Amino acid sequence: xxxxxxxxxxxxxxxxxxxxxxxxxxxxxxxxxxxxxxxxxxxxxxxxxxxxxxxxxxxxxxxxxxxxxxxxxxxxxxxxxxxxxxxxxxxxxxxxxxxxxxxxxxxxxxxxxxxxxxxxxxxxxxxxxxxxxxxxxxxxxxxxxxxxxxxxxx
Amino acid sequence: xxxxxxxxxxxxxxxxxxxxxxxxxxxxxxxxxxxxxxxxxxxxxxxxxxxxxxxxxxxxxxxxxxxxxxxxxxxxxxxxxxxxxxxxxxxxxxxxxxxxxxxxxxxxxxxxxxxxxxxxxxxxxxxxxxxxxxxxxxxxxxxxxxxxxxxxxxxxxxxxxxxxxxxxxxxxxxxxxxxxxxxxxxxxxxxxxxxxxxxxxxxxxxxxxxxxxxxxxxxxxxxxxxxxxxxxxxxxxxxxxxxxxxxxxxxxxxxxxxxxxxxxxxxxxxxxxxxxxxxxxxxxxxxxxxxxxxxxxxxxxxxxxxxxxxxxxxxxxxxxxxxxxxxxxxxxxxxxxxxxxxxxxxxxxxxxxxxxxxxxxxxxxxxxxxxxxxxxxxxxxxxxxxxxxxxxxxxxxxxxxxxxxxxxxxxxxxxxxxxxxxxxxxxxxxxxxxxxxxxxxx
Numbered sequence: 277x278x279x280x281x282x283x284x285x286x287x288x289x290x291x292x293x294x295x296x297x298x299x300x301x302x303x304x305x306x307x308x309x310x311x312x313x314x315x316x317x318x319x320x321x322x323x324x325x326x327x328x329x330x331x332x333x334x335x336x337x338x339x340x341x342x343x344x345x346x347x348x349x350x351x352x353x354x355x356x357x358x359x360x361x362x363x364x365x366x367x368x369x370x371x372x373x374x375x376x377x378x379x380x381x382x383x384x385x386x387x388x389x390x391x392x393x394x395x396x397x398x399x400x401x402x403x404x405x406x407x408x409x410x411x412x413x414x415x416x417x418x419x420x421x422x423x424x425x426x427x428x429x430x
Numbered sequence: 431x432x433x434x435x436x437x438x439x440x441x442x443x444x445x446x447x448x449x450x451x452x453x454x455x456x457x458x459x460x461x462x463x464x465x466x467x468x469x470x471x472x473x474x475x476x477x478x479x480x481x482x483x484x485x486x487x488x489x490x491x492x493x494x495x496x497x498x499x500x501x502x503x504x505x506x507x508x509x510x511x512x513x514x515x516x517x518x519x520x521x522x523x524x525x526x527x528x529x530x531x532x533x534x535x536x537x538x539x540x541x542x543x544x545x546x547x548x549x550x551x552x553x554x555x556x557x558x559x560x561x562x563x564x565x566x567x568x569x570x571x572x573x574x575x576x577x578x579x580x581x582x583x584x585x586x587x588x589x590x591x592x593x594x595x596x597x598x599x600x601x602x603x604x605x606x607x608x609x610x611x612x613x614x615x616x617x618x619x620x621x622x623x624x625x626x627x628x629x630x631x632x633x634x635x636x637x638x639x640x641x642x643x644x645x646x647x648x649x650x651x652x653x654x655x656x657x658x659x660x661x662x663x664x665x666x667x668x669x670x671x672x673x674x675x676x677x678x679x680x681x682x683x684x685x686x687x688x689x690x691x692x693x694x695x696x697x698x699x700x701x702x703x704x705x706x707x708x709x710x711x712x713x714x715x716x717x718x719x720x721x722x723x724x725x726x727x728x729x730x731x732x733x734x735x736x737x738x739x740x741x742x743x744x745x746x747x748x749x750x751x752x753x754x755x756x757x758x759x760x761x762x763x764x765x766x767x768x769x770x771x772x773x774x775x776x777x778x779x780x781x782x783x784x785x786x787x788x789x790x791x792x793x794x795x796x797x798x799x800x801x802x803x804x805x806x807x808x809x810x811x812x813x814x815x816x817x818x819x820x821x822x823x824x825x826x827x828x829x830x831x832x833x834x835x836x837x838x839x840x841x842x843x844x845x846x847x848x849x850x851x852x853x854x855x856x857x858x859x860x861x862x863x864x865x866x867x868x869x870x871x872x
Contacts, residue, residue, distance in 0.1 A: 293715070293735070300735045304690075309682040310675020312854070314805050322805060350675035359674065366673040370665060373502030375672030376805040376854030382673055409805045409855050410502045 279339050283308070284352025294340035299323045301339050302349055310350040310379045314407070321406030324380035325349045331387040331403075333380075350379040353386060361426060362386045365419040373410035381406050385420055394424055483529075483588065484513055484595045490619055490633030492519045497529040498574040498583060499826050500668055501856035505579040507666040512584040515658045516592030516651055519632070520618035526667055531572060531828025531848035574826045575861045593648035595639070602638035603630055668852065680851045683811040683822030689718060692737035693728040694744075700751040703727060711740040720744060758798050765796075806854020814839060819846045824853035826861040 278291050283306060290305045302308040302325065311334065314322030318333040325334055326348040354360045359367065362385055372378045381404070388395060388403045395403065400420060408416070485493040494510035510526045513519075596616060603621040604611040607628055615622050619632045658664065671677035696703060708720035711729055716736035721728045727744055731737035810823040812835065819839050825831040828848045836843040853860055 292733070296733075296735045300733070304684075304734060307684075308675075309678075309684075312679075312805075313681065313807065320805065354674065359670075363673040367665065367669055370669060372669055372672040373504075374805065374853060374855045375502065375668065375677055376679060376852075378672050379675045407805070409803055409857075 277340070279343055281306075281339075281342055281347060282345065283347045284349060290339070292339055294338060296339045298325075298334040298337040298339050298342050298347075301342075302334060302347075308349045308351050312376055312379055314377070314380075319407070320377065320380075321384060322377050322380045324383045324406065326383055326387050329387060329390060331384040348383075350383055353383065360386065361423050362389065362419075365422045365426075369415045369419040369422065371412050371415045371419050373408075373412055377406055377408045377410075378412075381408065381416060385416070385423075389420070389423060389427070393427055395420075483591045484517065485527075486595070486632050486636040486639075488633045488636070490520075490523055490631040492517065492524045492619065492632070494524065494526050494588070495529045496526050497572060498579045499528070499824070499828075499850055499853055499856065499860075501574070501824075501826070501853035501860070503579070503856075504666055504668075505574065506668055507664065508580050509584050509588045510667075511658050511664055512580070512588040513592035513595075515656055516589045516648075517596050517632075518616040518618070518657075519592075521658050521664065523619055528850060529572075531825075531832050531850060572827065572829045573861060574856070575858055589650055590646070590648060591644075593650050594644035594646070597645050597648050598639040598642045599632055599635045601642050602635045606630075606635075606638060672852075678851050679806050679854045680811070680822060680824035681806055681809045681854070683849070683851065685811060685813050685822075688811065688813075689730050689732060690734040690737045691721075691728045691730045692734065692741040693723075693726055694741055695726040696746070696748045696751075698748070698750040698754045700753045701725070701748045702751060703746050703748050705747040707745040710743040710745075714740040714743070761799060762796060802855070802857040802859035804853075804855030804857060804859050808859070810835075812839075817841060817845060820849065821846060822849040822851065824851045824856075824860060826853070826856050826858070830861075 277294050278289055279301075280287060280289050281301070282288075283302065288306055290301050292301055292305060299311060299313060302311045303313065311325055312322040313335060314320035316335050318336040321333055323333055323335040324331050326332065327337075327342070327345045329346075329348075354363060362382055366372065366378065366382060371381075384404055384406050388400070392399060392403075397417075400417065404416070404420075483495045483497070485495060487493070492514065494513045496506055496509045498505045498509065500506040506526050506528065510524055511521075514521055514524045599621055600611050600614050600616065603609075603614055603623070607623055607626070609623055609626070613623060613625060615624065620629050621632070621635060622629045653660070668677065702724055703722055703726075706720070706722050706727060708729075711717055711720050714731075714736065716732040717729060717740045718732065719730040720740075721730065727741075727746060729737045729740040729744065731740060806824065810821055810831075812822075813820045819835060819841060821831065821835050823831060825848065828850050832843050832846045832848050835848070836846045839846070
């Protein structure tokens with residue numbers, strides 16, 4: 277079945293079965309390999325992208341429901357060679373270890389901060405449920421707070 | 431025997447699995463001049479290779495070749511730091527390359543040069559006892575594991591390689607300028623001769639320096655003279671690519687027209703498939719083949735999702751093979767039995783525990799058998815062309831992966847190239863002796 281998707285500002289057409297998870301369409305049909313396959317059951321968040329700005333786990337999201345939605349992957353978050361303030365905070369705080377979860381982490385955090393510029397610790401814990409097997413959580417929190425304070429000062 | 435002294439050590443378990451061998455390759459390069467020539471020949475035209483792991487190009491850039499995998503532990507940055515420190519390199523000019531999965535970067539040089547020979551340096555003695563539980567096994571490995579990269583490859587390899595390369599550069603400058611080596615100093619990738627005011631970049635001296643043999647026992651810097659290690663924050667090389675999605679993991683490898691396989695194992699470890707019904711799977715769209723691997727079965731299709739869906743409808747019968755009753759209770763029962771019956775060895779004995787003890791605290795500690803749970807699922811991509819096999823994966827043991835892929839494909843290991851990528855978690859899971867996730871691809 278052909279589907280028309282809006283990914284990173286471009287319109288793309290793919291021909292796949294309706295139940296194909298958006299994850300595999302983004303990775304294998306459209307080449308956005310920064311979107312990662314982790315658990316396949318929406319538990320880990322490695323596959324998180326933004327759909328109309330909301331953090332969404334794509335490994336269980338059927339492509340047939342993804343039309344007419346603005347999809348942003350990690351590749352579309354910033355121009356090549358440029359880092360958003362969230363990505364820069366990730367570098368400044370040296371957040372990633374193995375890094376496999378971090379595309380999803382950055383997408384989820386970016387969505388949270390766009391929606392709520394000054395989330396409390398509780399808000400962060402509620403919204404960012406992505407799994408990091410290396411345990412980078414303390415640095416993630418530090419980096420989030422850095423962005424909050426920088427945006428507040430701007 | 432005092433209960434407090436009776437313990438099994440974690441180190442023993444680690445060594446028992448062959449995880450600790452990083453020390454080997456260390457000395458290989460830095461210390462064996464004859465190996466250097468082989469390495470240099472293979473890297474011809476890419477700048478001067480000094481001390482095996484260090485490459486200096488005429489533009490004064492230093493590349494440190496790291497014989498270990500990056501899985502989040504930071505080794506791709508830590509080892510170059512250790513080499514650059516002793517080399518006295520300008521850190522801003524330093525980059526890294528991961529060594530290819532080749533025997534030159536494994537423990538063979540050590541095995542042949544030091545273990546089998548009789549010129550074992552004192553510094554190695556503890557490594558031989560503690561790390562090389564089996565020389566034969568150690569020789570064929572290029573492993574990242576057991577927390578050995580910095581402690582062994584870094585300490586005994588990178589530092590020595592860096593210091594040896596610096597010495598070669600100093601000798602080259604001394605010869606060219608006709609001055610005493612002792613009158614020369616180095617700083618940030620330059621050699622200086624204060625008395626005459628002359629200076630030369632490492633890049634300009636590299637060619638001449640490569641004519642000298644590396645000194646296997648160069649003088650290392652005292653800690654107080656450090657300018658890189660332990661003196662300031664150094665940002666990891668691998669992090670920018672990990673925040674914008676460009677870092678390449680094994681699972682990101684793509685070859686034109688590639689097929690995807692989805693694999694499932696017999697539910698009991700050690701079990702074997704006795705019959706397989708693949709008719710329903712074969713009738714599904716895009717499915718090319720259903721493979722019976724004995725211990726596992728796989729569906730090959732033109733798209734991953736199609737392979738995965740078809741896998742769900744394959745029906746198998748299997749023989750459990752004897753492990754079907756092994757569970758946490760059985761494992762703990764076995765531990766407790768052994769703890770009660772076996773004579774255990776001491777790891778460290780120091781002081782008198784009973785005399786020092788004021789109050790006896792008794793407790794039992796137990797942890798269950800845990801899955802490694804890497805974030806990146808096990809994967810490999812293989813492409814066979816004209817009798818040669820390319821494999822893209824993330825592995826802690828590229829030579830073992832190469833051997834496993836060669837065996838699976840029925841070709842010689844020399845015809846297999848392992849393209850190692852970032853590892854989305856390792857934790858020992860990607861060090862498996864049979865490389866269970868690489869062989870099916872091969």
